[in-house]
Amino acid sequence: MRDELKIFKKYLKQKGLKQTTQREVVLKLFLESPKHLSVDELSRRVRESDPGIGHSTVYRTLKLLAGCGLALESQFLYGRTCFEPAWGVEPHHHLICTRCGTISEFRDPLIGAVRDKICKGLDFKPEADRMEVYGVCSDCQGPRELREED
């Protein structure tokens, strides 16, 4: 059994909640799907796999997954909200292409270092952070040779 399923089951038991088929299906699809799916897109996939599962169950299950650290909610600009797997995933940040919508990731230890320095200086206790860069990805910029420099 996957670690994530174990964690989820343990979390449910610990909270006195019940383990249901729907919850397992949502977790499975969540883990199998590409990252950065919108709730709607995930919900559509869940329905394809098991047409009986309602929209609200997907939402409710995602909240539970976020509650036990298996999912992380991201709200990007331009109205997109998505949940992404968070277990065993190192902290990272996002690059969002404003042309094609592709979301990619990057990591850099300096970001965390700056955050800690700032927080220390301002006596702010950090719990979470996010950084996003919006712009045009390599593909959408077209072939390098044809680009106008700006």
Next chain:
Amino acid sequence: MRDELKIFKKYLKQKGLKQTTQREVVLKLFLESPKHLSVDELSRRVRESDPGIGHSTVYRTLKLLAGCGLALESQFLYGRTCFEPAWGVEPHHHLICTRCGTISEFRDPLIGAVRDKICKGLDFKPEADRMEVYGVCSDCQGPRELREED
């Protein structure tokens, strides 16, 4: 006349749009209000100043202000969206207290440096970025002497 009003008027003329009392009122209140106000809060203030101005006019005007660079839209986690003045304001990032909701700002040149380095490496053309740190502000942590260390 404030620079912002000049810029706005110039923008409107250039786009073939009209200069109206409502637009001026919204701009004025937007500039006079504390930063990081939600659209609803701003709309309420606009109504107080001029009860006839509709909600949609506020929304439409804010979009215009964002279009000419006078306002910047920020969507924070936990459902808060706000516009903040952007003209003559240096790029900065936000600290959001998850207890009291206070939003403060910080600046650090390293953030931009990391962004540029990452983007260069990935051939991504950056247009905008944001960084937010969520946590507990100094006030909400209580008196320093009484805090449990963790």
Next chain:
DNA sequence: CTATATGCAAAGTCTTTGCAACCAA
């Protein structure tokens, strides 16, 4: 005059909630 702007209400989004039926434990 004429094209844009306005206010209202209605319609969209996206997400949450109330509820009767259901089902793990």
Next chain:
DNA sequence: TTGGTTGCAAAGACTTTGCATATAG
């Protein structure tokens, strides 16, 4: 049994849009 769960539909919160009227240029 019994208390959490589900799907549905309805309700919410927030934002945009359609339209008849008003108005800047």
